[in-house]
Amino acid sequence: MVTLKIGIIGFGPFAQFLAKTMIKQGHLLTATSRSDYSGHHGVNFFRNMEEFMELEHDVILICTSIISASEVIKSIPFHLLKRPTLFADVLSVKEYPRQLLLQEVPEDSDLVCTHPMFGPESGRDGWRDLTFMYERVRVRDEALCSSFLNIFASEGCKMLEMSCEEHDRLAAQSQFLTHTIGRVLSEMEITNTPIDTKGFEKLVQVKESTVRDSFDLYSGLFIHNRFAKQQLKNLESAIQRVKETLETRMKNSDQ
């Protein structure tokens, strides 16, 4: 495996989770973030974004929150780049960072937008058979892009090439809906009972894994995926329909 010099921007929970495997694979990691993560094992951390950008990276990986992506990406001092670099991101929405990166990243640098469909919990025991979605937005250095994708492929991820638009359409129906139901169940303060059915146990698990992610992440799924609002409406109207069916049935059984 080719050793890559990878610079990570935004060193929160998900970046730290990815870094563990990248370090295991022998890549050289540097990072910068709003907060101070100096002293993190196996990662050369820079508080100062300028110093970070003056290093020669093969790949710069954006791992910041969706909500802060615009501010963070616009603040990157791209003029300090010494050579064309592959920019990649892992945000859980895809059209939005794709657009931002196309606007901001210098023309001679390559661009791949990705979404690992797993996290610290579902990927705890390895990444085998977990899905890794990506769009090759602007790739000229094929070898470098392959080496980067191979970080995930070599761990056994299901590699799925898909447009950012298609991703967002599907993720609104699946991931955003899951997070919404998890947050709703959390609002309802559901907890295990002595008479749990298997189905209810699954809902408790969905609730618990949802609230482990930050509210920034969840609100990013809503604010920056243009398909999410419609899904929230669909959820509300589906509940109304189910409720009406119950009420009709109740009226009929009264007669």
Added chain:
Amino acid sequence: MVTLKIGIIGFGPFAQFLAKTMIKQGHLLTATSRSDYSGHHGVNFFRNMEEFMELEHDVILICTSIISASEVIKSIPFHLLKRPTLFADVLSVKEYPRQLLLQEVPEDSDLVCTHPMFGPESGRDGWRDLTFMYERVRVRDEALCSSFLNIFASEGCKMLEMSCEEHDRLAAQSQFLTHTIGRVLSEMEITNTPIDTKGFEKLVQVKESTVRDSFDLYSGLFIHNRFAKQQLKNLESAIQRVKETLETRMKNSDQ
């Protein structure tokens, strides 16, 4: 194990599922139902409720739908009973059949209300560690009641003695909520996508197992559990709160 003569009233999917294990255990089964199930393997089926009631049963097990329970129980010709018999039910709500059975079953017959917290799907590979809830509503023949409960205990069920009221309170928060979310997801026509997260896969499973149960069953959980209406309100208002939090966050991120 004592061999019991068990008469089942209402021989739908769940009764047939229970019967399989009872036959395996060597009990003698008869049944009656609205529809004709003559010829069902290992079960002596009577289209005629009078003929059924003239037999000498140790236990009569009510397995009819919640929605039809009042009509079915009130139509039982109890005067044909030749001797005191243990009446039991497996309805997924408990205060309602408890009340009905206390009103209708002759004073000298015993009464136990139960809810096996599993079904044809979750109990497919055996009943080990699955919960069996029961209330001994009126028991004088301890030996008979124990023999009946032992059908479930001997299969490894977690035997849980609980009042019907407590059951309904907890089941509204867990089982009714699970069925509601399953029905809502079904209304939304959710299906697997190529980018499913583990959480979304769980929701698809909840949807699929929910809609396998009849709508009669689901509407019974709502109509005849006095705690269910409040849970539906709680679900609606939790969604409103989550939605407002998202909208507030979106407004703030616009500024």
